[in-house]
Amino acid sequence: VTVAYNKDTSPNKLNLGVGAYRTEVKWDFIFRGLESCVDSFRFVSRVKEYLGITGLADFNKLSAKLILGADSPAIQDNRVTTVQCLSGTGSLRVGAEFLARHYHEQKTIYIPNPTWGNHPKIFNLAGLSVKTYRYYDPATKGLDFQGLLEDLGAAPSGAIVLLHACAHNPTGVDPTLEQWEQIRQLIRSKQLLPFFDSAYQGFASGSLDADAESVRMFVADGGECLAAQSYAKNMGLYGERVGALSIVCKAADVASRVESQLKLVIRPMYSNPPIHGASIVAAILKDSEMYQEWTVELKAMADRILSMRQQLFEALSARGTPGDWSHIIKQIGMFTFTGLNSEQVAFMTKEYHIYMTSDGRISMAGLSSRTVPHLADAIHAAVTRST
Amino acid sequence: MASDSVFAAVVRAPEDPILGVTVAYNKDTSPNKLNLGVGAYRTEEGKPLVLNVVRRAEQILVNDESRVKEYLGITGLADFNKLSAKLILGADSPAIQDNRVTTVQCLSGTGSLRVGAEFLARHYHEKTIYIPNPTWGNHPKIFNLAGLSVKTYRYYDPATKGLDFQGLLEDLGAAPSGAIVLLHACAHNPTGVDPTLEQWEQIRQLIRSKQLLPFFDSAYQGFASGSLDADAESVRMFVADGGECLAAQSYAKNMGLYGERVGALSIVCKAADVASRVESQLKLVIRPMYSNPPIHGASIVAAILKDSEMYQEWTVELKAMADRILSMRQQLFEALSARGTPGDWSHIIKQIGMFTFTGLNSEQVAFMTKEYHIYMTSDGRISMAGLSSRTVPHLADAIHAAVTRST
Numbered sequence: 001v002t003v004a005y006n007k008d009t010s011p012n013k014l015n016l017g018v019g020a021y022r023t024e025v026k027w028d029f030i031f032r033g034l035e036s037c038v039d040s041f042r043f044v045s046r047v048k049e050y051l052g053i054t055g056l057a058d059f060n061k062l063s064a065k066l067i068l069g070a071d072s073p074a075i076q077d078n079r080v081t082t083v084q085c086l087s088g089t090g091s092l093r094v095g096a097e098f099l100a101r102h103y104h105e106q107k108t109i110y111i112p113n114p115t116w117g118n119h120p121k122i123f124n125l126a127g128l129s130v131k132t133y134r135y136y137d138p139a140t141k142g143l144d145f146q147g148l149l150e151d152l153g154a155a156p157s158g159a160i161v162l163l164h165a166c167a168h169n170p171t172g173v174d175p176t177l178e179q180w181e182q183i184r185q186l187i188r189s190k191q192l193l194p195f196f197d198s199a200y201q202g203f204a205s206g207s208l209d210a211d212a213e214s215v216r217m218f219v220a221d222g223g224e225c226l227a228a229q230s231y232a233k234n235m236g237l238y239g240e241r242v243g244a245l246s247i248v249c250k251a252a253d254v255a256s257r258v259e260s261q262l263k264l265v266i267r268p269m270y271s272n273p274p275i276h277g278a279s280i281v282a283a284i285l286k287d288s289e290m291y292q293e294w295t296v297e298l299k300a301m302a303d304r305i306l307s308m309r310q311q312l313f314e315a316l317s318a319r320g321t322p323g324d325w326s327h328i329i330k331q332i333g334m335f336t337f338t339g340l341n342s343e344q345v346a347f348m349t350k351e352y353h354i355y356m357t358s359d360g361r362i363s364m365a366g367l368s369s370r371t372v373p374h375l376a377d378a379i380h381a382a383v384t385r386s387t
Numbered sequence: 388m389a390s391d392s393v394f395a396a397v398v399r400a401p402e403d404p405i406l407g408v409t410v411a412y413n414k415d416t417s418p419n420k421l422n423l424g425v426g427a428y429r430t431e432e433g434k435p436l437v438l439n440v441v442r443r444a445e446q447i448l449v450n451d452e453s454r455v456k457e458y459l460g461i462t463g464l465a466d467f468n469k470l471s472a473k474l475i476l477g478a479d480s481p482a483i484q485d486n487r488v489t490t491v492q493c494l495s496g497t498g499s500l501r502v503g504a505e506f507l508a509r510h511y512h513e514k515t516i517y518i519p520n521p522t523w524g525n526h527p528k529i530f531n532l533a534g535l536s537v538k539t540y541r542y543y544d545p546a547t548k549g550l551d552f553q554g555l556l557e558d559l560g561a562a563p564s565g566a567i568v569l570l571h572a573c574a575h576n577p578t579g580v581d582p583t584l585e586q587w588e589q590i591r592q593l594i595r596s597k598q599l600l601p602f603f604d605s606a607y608q609g610f611a612s613g614s615l616d617a618d619a620e621s622v623r624m625f626v627a628d629g630g631e632c633l634a635a636q637s638y639a640k641n642m643g644l645y646g647e648r649v650g651a652l653s654i655v656c657k658a659a660d661v662a663s664r665v666e667s668q669l670k671l672v673i674r675p676m677y678s679n680p681p682i683h684g685a686s687i688v689a690a691i692l693k694d695s696e697m698y699q700e701w702t703v704e705l706k707a708m709a710d711r712i713l714s715m716r717q718q719l720f721e722a723l724s725a726r727g728t729p730g731d732w733s734h735i736i737k738q739i740g741m742f743t744f745t746g747l748n749s750e751q752v753a754f755m756t757k758e759y760h761i762y763m764t765s766d767g768r769i770s771m772a773g774l775s776s777r778t779v780p781h782l783a784d785a786i787h788a789a790v791t792r793s794t
Contacts, residue, residue, distance in 0.1 A: 047435045049427060050645045053406060086494075086677035093676055102397050121675040158393070193393060224393055238458045239682035250392035260400035267403055268528040269501055269676070270494035275646035276683040 005355040013353035014371050016362040046279065051272045053263040055084020055244075059278040062285040063244035067198055067212050067229055074219050078252035081259035083245050083266065084273045087238075088199045088230030091245035092122050095195060095226045097265045098247075098258070100127030105158025109195065110151070112136075112162065114359065116169045119162065119197075128160070136171045141327035141339055143173050152186055160193045165227070166211040167204035167333020170361035174204075174332050180214050184221065194218055196227040202234045204333045206302035208295065219248055231281050233334065234298055240277025301365075305334060308367040312336075315376035321383055334365050344382040352378035404524050405764055412762040420760040421778055423769040426576070426741045427645055428708055431775045436708075438643045440700040444690040448683075459679045461670040463492020463651075467685040470692040471651035475572075475605055475619050475636050482626050486659035489666035491652050491673065492680045496606045496637030499652035500529050503602060503633045505672045506654075506665070508534030513565035516602065517558070519543075521766065523576045523604075526569065535567070543578045548734035548746055550580050559593055567600045572634070573618040574611035574740020577768035581611075581739050587621050591628065601625055601632040609641045611740045613709035615702065626655050638688050640741065641705055647684025708772075712741060715774040719743075722783035728790055741772050751789040759785035 001017030054060065060082040064075055074080050085091040100107055109128045111119050112135035120130045133155070134147030152161060163183075168174055175183060187194055196215050202208040218225050224247075231242040245262070249255040266272070284290045313328045328336050340348070340360035348354045354375060356362045367375060402410060408424030430436050448454060462468065468490040472483055482488050493499040508514055516535045518526050519542035527537045540562070541554030559568060570590075575581055582590060594601055603622050609615040625632050631654075638649040652669070656662040673679070691697045720735045735743050747755070747767035755761045761782060763769045774782060 046437075048437055048441075048644055048646045049435050050406075050425070050639075052410075053403065086681070089674075089678040090676070103393060104396070105393060118674060118678065121671075125675045191393075232458075237456055239456045239679070241677060241679070241681040247394075249394055254392045254394050254397065257397045257399045258394050260402075261397055263403065264400050264528075267406075267497075267525060268532045269498070270648060271497040271525065272406075272646070272648070274494070274648040274681040274684065277681065 001355050001357055004349075008353055008355070010353040012374060014355065014366065014374060016354060016356045016366040016375070048275060051084070051275055051278075053083075053266050053272050054259065055273040056275065056278040056282055058286060059084055059282040060244060062282055063229055064246050066208065066285065067201065067215055067227055067246065068219055068248070069209070069212070069216055072216070072219060074248050079249050079255050081247050081249070081255040081262065083259065083262050084278050085228075085243045085245050085266075086241040086270075086273060087232050087243040088197060088228050089118060089122065089243075090241065090273075091228035091230070091243045092119070092195075092197060093126055094262060094265050094269070095228060095245045095247070096123050096126030096128055098262055099160060099193075099195075099226075101265070102258075102261055103160070103193070105191075105193070106156055106160065108156070109160040109162055110155055110192075112148075112164065112168070114170060115162070115164075116197075117357075123162075131155075131159075133161070135168070136173060136337070138339065141173075141324075141337065142330070143175060143179070145175070145179055149182065149186060152183070152192065153190070155190065155192060157191050158193065160195050161187060163194055163196050163214065165196045165198035165201065165214050167200035167335075169199070169333070170335050170357070170359060171337040172327075172331025172333050172335050173337070175214075177213060177217075180217055184217055187218075188221060188223055194225040196225060198227055199230040200233055200333050201229070202295070202298045203302055203305075206299040206306075208298070222250075224248055224250055231277070235281060235284070235294070237277050237280065240280070241274060242277035242281055305364045308364045308372065309336070311369060311372045312364075312367065312376060315372050316379060319376055319380045321376070321380045323383060334363055336362050336364055338362055338379070340379070340382060347382050347385065348378045351381065354378050408762045408764055411756075415760055415762070417760040419781060421762065421773065421781060423761060423763040423773045423782070426640065426770050426772065428640065428643060428741075428772040429775070431711065431777075433773075433775055433778070436643055438701065438704045440691055440697050440704060441643060441687055443700075444687045444697060447690060448686055456682065459492070459682055459685075461491075461673050461679050462666065463680045464682065464685040464689055466693060467492055467689040468651060470689055471636055472653050474615065474692065475608065475622055475634055475653065476626055476655070477616070477619070477623055480623070480626060482655050487656050487662050489654050489656070489662040489669065491666065491669050492685050493635075493650045493652050493673075494648040494677075494680060495639050495650040496604060496635050497525060497529065497650075498648065498680075499635030499637070499650045500526070500602075500604060501533055502669060502672050502676070503635060503652045503654070504530050504533030504535055506669055507567060507600075507602075507633075509672070510665075510668055511567070511600070513563065513567060513600070515563070516567040516569055517562055517599075518569045519555075519571065519575070521577060522569070522571075524764075526604075530569075538562075538566075540568070542575070543580060543744070545746065548580075548731075548744065549737070550582060550586070552582070552586055556589065556593060559590070559599065560597070562597065562599060564598050565600065567602050568594060570601055570603050570621065572603045572605035572608065572622050574607035574742075576606065576740070577742050577764070577766060578744040579734075579738025579740050579742050580744070582621075584620065584624075587624055591624055594625075595628060595630055603632060603634040605634055606637040607640055607740050608636070609702070609705045610709055610712075613706040615705070629657075631655055631657055638684070642688060642691070642701070644684050644687065647687070648681060649684035649688055712771045715771045715779065716743070718776060718779045719771075719774065719783060722779050723786060726783055726787045728783070728787045730790060741770055743769050743771055745769055745786070747786065747789060754789050754792065755785045758788065761785050
């Protein structure tokens with residue numbers, strides 16, 4: 001989508017494709033906390049030695065605390081192994097390759113329908129078979145909860161289940177906490193293995209803790225799970241490829257053995273992870289003042305996105321665009337699943353120079369107060385034109 | 388309880404033999420300990436080195452407020468890719484001018500090898516790769532996990548501590564047509580034994596006559612001889628004949644960028660259209676692995692390669708590193724000669740690059756670790772980069788003791 005956008009010469013073009021945050025004035029958001037960190041001379045003169053295979057130790061500990069909670073009993077019991085990986089993708093791939101090699105229950109992973117386009121490819125190449133469970137209900141533009149429970153209920157015991165921790169991509173539709181609790185009970189009763197993809201912690205609601213609630217709920221019951229964390233969005237570190245894979249095990253000895261096997265997955269893939277981005281994250285997470293500053297900047301980003309949702313909804317209401325557009329303000333996170341079909345999407349690209357993925361997903365982060373009217377016009381035209 | 392764990396049956400994996408040396412070294416409390424394991428450059432003072440030109444480039448990047456941390460494309464930083472291809476193939480390479488080369492940024496040498504191997508496992512008709520015996524310990528693992536079968540060809544002759552050229556020609560001559568062949572571009576790891584240019588020419592002719600597919604691992608360009616061009620001669624020889632090949636480049640050692648994981652995979656094809664289609668398939672290998680490569684290290688490399696003054700400064704610092712290693716070789720050889728240590732130690736000054744294949748056996752290595760706190764891989768490989776004038780005597784004493792002790 002970005003490739004096509006870059007070729008378009010229209011002054012009105014709008015890229016709502018890839019999920020990267022944009023400020024109101026359309027240059028990319030660089031955290032002040034990050035700047036002061038990177039600017040500091042001590043960073044530039046750091047040595048560039050190889051990290052160990054599992055990456056920067058501080059970064060790993062701090063990442064586990066971030067997702068699981070600083071007081072997590074699993075961490076205190078040393079039952080968690082955390083390895084630095086290349087953002088969310090790398091964490092998912094390493095975790096999946098480990099499971100394909102060492103998880104003998106079931107080498108099948110159930111992914112929600114729909115999900116991020118790269119998910120099935122990652123898992124296939126890692127050596128897992130991929131099945132789907134019902135997730136999105138186009139009729140309500142919300143969660144197909146019954147379908148989800150039925151499909152996970154019918155999965156073979158021990159199957160792996162991919163869960164979006166928050167801000168489901170591409171739909172923005174998340175279970176409520178009550179629904180999460182039911183999902184948890186079902187998963188534990190069938191001994192399914194949860195694998196969380198956490199790419200938007202803090203970005204979805206503005207609260208780091210709230211956005212980790214689903215994961216923590218599963219860890220609190222003492223069971224096992226995997227969690228892939230990305231710092232691409234919530235720290236704006238996209239191109240630095242910073243992420244972590246945590247595997248929560250029943251016992252410390254198991255976690256230690258699991259870690260030794262994770263190394264055998266990583267070493268023949270890229271030997272050890274890149275130092276720069278992880279050093280930035282560790283510096284911010286371990287310094288209480290910078291951590292605070294980060295939470296403030298994170299909330300500002302989350303709030304701007306919420307504001308875009310509100311503005312787009314109001315603009316469509318003002319135009320009397322046919323249909324119920326309340327899902328725009330109900331859905332959570334960076335993306336909105338508009339409900340537009342691929343034909344309408346193609347029309348909007350051609351006539352209004354608006355770029356989005358053909359499933360109708362738009363990145364709210366790519367909008368600004370200035371461009372909302374243009375998008376609303378385009379949606380209105382797409383929906384009202386006679387085909 | 389551990390037995391309830393779905394991972395209860397997971398077996399503890401052994402420590403990586405190369406990286407595990409550093410783990411053991413770090414635990415040792417002796418003031419005389421010496422880490423000659425992993426191939427990371429050290430100064431005379433025994434400290435890791437960040438090149439001045441790298442600091443400069445990094446400072447420029449950090450001070451540039453317009454820089455952002457956006458995702459790179461799947462194939463990485465375009466400038467970096469173009470400049471990397473020129474570096475290995477030569478700025479005037481006809482293959483580059485003909486647009487027959489696709490270059491993708493990868494995670495150092497390991498990542499470049501893995502991506503190239505996965506591509507071959509998926510799209511190339513012969514799924515066997517021949518690797519030299521011995522080779523870097525991680526090579527067979529990379530290729531196996533990528534989906535290739537691994538066979539070996541004779542390379543090192545323990546009797547001469549040099550190249551088993553006859554054995555190499557025989558084994559490659561017996562390989563099935565089309566098989567992939569891994570070649571160390573220079574400074575063979577772990578032996579330091581390289582073919583001469585004349586031998587390279589014979590190897591090239593054999594490989595082309597049997598339509599074997601060369602896959603170069605170039606981790607030491609400029610580091611081995613001090614000359615970037617000389618260290619790329621083997622690769623350029625193969626490209627000059629118009630044939631196809633793959634080349635994995637690492638900037639870990641020659642730019643001292645180890646932990647930044649900077650590298651590139653180039654695939655030289657017969658035609659521009661082929662290269663373009665190959666690139667599109669490389670993206671399908673990379674995307675489900677880590678989506679796109681890290682920006683920081685590649686930006687540093689690109690800044691240096693594209694600025695003629697910084698490039699010059701780099702070549703000077705590179706030569707200084709290579710020269711220090713040559714000096715360590717000379718000093719160690721002289722120290723063993725002075726001690727009258729039994730055996731022919733001339734291979735220390737004949738071998739090329741960061742490593743010396745001492746010829747010590749694993750028992751002697753274990754002795755040296757236990758009694759002299761010297762850490763190296765059990766195959767007897769030592770990293771010359773880990774030595775200094777101050778520590779050469781200690782190492783020479785240890786080798787002498789290991790070789791002369793009654794077993």
